[in-house]
Every structure is written in structure tokens, then in C-alpha cells.
Amino acid sequence: MLEPVLQDYLVVIGSLGSGSNISDVGATPLSRETYLVSLHWNVANSLLTGRFIRPPSTGEEALCILAMGALSAVLTWRLRPVVALVILVLTMVAYIWAGVWVFVQWRYWLPLVSPLGGAMLMTHLCMVTYRTVFEQRERRHLRSRFVKLVSPEVVDELLAQERVAVGGSMRPLTVMFADVRGFTRMTEQEQIEAQQMLAQEGLQGPAAESFLEERAQATLANVSELLAIIADEVKRYSGTLDKYIGDCVMAFWGAPVRSEAQAVLAVRAAVESQRAIAALNARRQELNEPRTEE
Numbered sequence: 001m002l003e004p005v006l007q008d009y010l011v012v013i014g015s016l017g018s019g020s021n022i023s024d025v026g027a028t029p030l031s032r033e034t035y036l037v038s039l040h041w042n043v044a045n046s047l048l049t050g051r052f053i054r055p056p057s058t059g060e061e062a063l064c065i066l067a068m069g070a071l072s073a074v075l076t077w078r079l080r081p082v083v084a085l086v087i088l089v090l091t092m093v094a095y096i097w098a099g100v101w102v103f104v105q106w107r108y109w110l111p112l113v114s115p116l117g118g119a120m121l122m123t124h125l126c127m128v129t130y131r132t133v134f135e136q137r138e139r140r141h142l143r144s145r146f147v148k149l150v151s152p153e154v155v156d157e158l159l160a161q162e163r164v165a166v167g168g169s170m171r172p173l174t175v176m177f178a179d180v181r182g183f184t185r186m187t188e189q190e191q192i193e194a195q196q197m198l199a200q201e202g203l204q205g206p207a208a209e210s211f212l213e214e215r216a217q218a219t220l221a222n223v224s225e226l227l228a229i230i231a232d233e234v235k236r237y238s239g240t241l242d243k244y245i246g247d248c249v250m251a252f253w254g255a256p257v258r259s260e261a262q263a264v265l266a267v268r269a270a271v272e273s274q275r276a277i278a279a280l281n282a283r284r285q286e287l288n289e290p291r292t293e294e
Contacts, residue, residue, distance in 0.1 A: 012044065076127035171258065229276045230273045234249070240252055240253070
């Protein structure tokens, strides 16, 4: 009696009883408890409609892995880690949505785990770790390079910049030169006085050389103290020490950190240097030591 009704139909027979020992129930990707007879009609449906699940080839999966890995590497290296992570998460959501849509439309199984978890996330984590180590090393290098030239505040401002260009650039600067007034005359006078004292004391040979060395060291110490005062004032007013030229200090404002008040800062540094040197000379006068002028 059923033959006319079931003619031209595919009949799948299985057990759907609940709580029965003959129930054919098992775990599938859809549920932990699925009537396994459904596997047969899914296979039959694929055969009848010609719509089979097509897994990606090795080359296609490798291409997805390379694409996701390259995208993650570029974004993580070029952008801030947090911004890169947000973009990568959005990319992952879009990729998963595209995978579901492609599967529904064409039964193509787009690879998910290896491109997203293996390539994108692992590349991001590795790049963030590398950037952290690399940037910390660069920050230490820059700090050691500039800490002797500028104030700690300027170093912090410099390191806070997104990109630090160590090379040259064209920009307006304010330059200050400060040297010891009459330095040549002072050193010549020191030599004359030293020779006179040698003659008075009758020193010769090693004793004379030792005496002259002590006088030279004293002169150098006086000049070094003066230059150190100027250098401190330059750093205090956010300047950059360029070089020492004999008894001269060269400093500039406007680099490596730009400043709209660079000329004002340079003038303040010069004025405060003169005040500090005046105070130094006052102390030396009280101790009956030679004065230096800037």
C-alpha cells in the first residue's frame, strides 16, 4: 500500500525513540545529542542536489594564512598596538561573517582557525612583543644620547613623540655662544705668573714640571666650573648643548623639540648664566681666588 505513496522518494529508516535502547543518538557539530539518522539524509540531500561541502585546498589555505599574517604584521607595526588590535578584531568578525556567507551560498568551507588564530593573532602577539622590546631599546638609546645635551623634561617630551627623527631637518633655531671673556689674556697672565714663581722659588726639573701641571689643572678647573654653570642654565631653559669649543659653549633652541618661545628661553638662559657667574665670582673674591668673566 505504501509503494505508490513512496514511489520516486528516497526513504531513510532510523530510530528516533526517546529514552530507548535502540535510539541512534550521538554528537555532531550541531548538537551534543543528534539523531544520527540525519547524517544519512544530509548525505542523500548532497547527492541529490549536487551541493557538497568543499574544503579548501592546501594552496588556498596557505594563501589565507599568508594574507591574514601579512595584514596583522603591517597593522601592528605601523599603528599603535591598541588601534591595530581593534582593526584586527573587526577584520576577524568580517572574515567569519564572510566564511558563513560563503558556506551558505556555495558550501565552501573557508578556513578559520589557521588564518585567524594561527596567523593573525599569533603574528599580532609576536609583533607587539618585538615592538615593546625594540622600542624600549630605542628609548634607552635616545635617552642616553640626549640626556647629557638637554634637560630631562625635554628628553621626556622627545620620547613622547610618535616618530623621532634622528637625522637632519630644516627649521628655525636660536643659537647661543658663550665664552670666557679674556680667556687668552688670562691664560697668558697665568703662564707669566707661573714662570715668575718658578724663578722666585728656584724650581727646576720635575719639581718645576709638577708646579706648572698644578697651575694648568687649576686653570682648567676654573674654566670647567664656568662652562658647567652655563650648561646647567641651558638645560634648565630647555636648550640643547651642541658642543664645547675651547672655552666656548654652543647651545641652541628649537630642536630636537620645537618651541615657539625659543628666543625667549635662550635670552633667559644667557641672563641667568651671567647671574650665576656673578655669584661665582663673588664667592671667589671672598676666598681670594681669581675671577672669571663670561
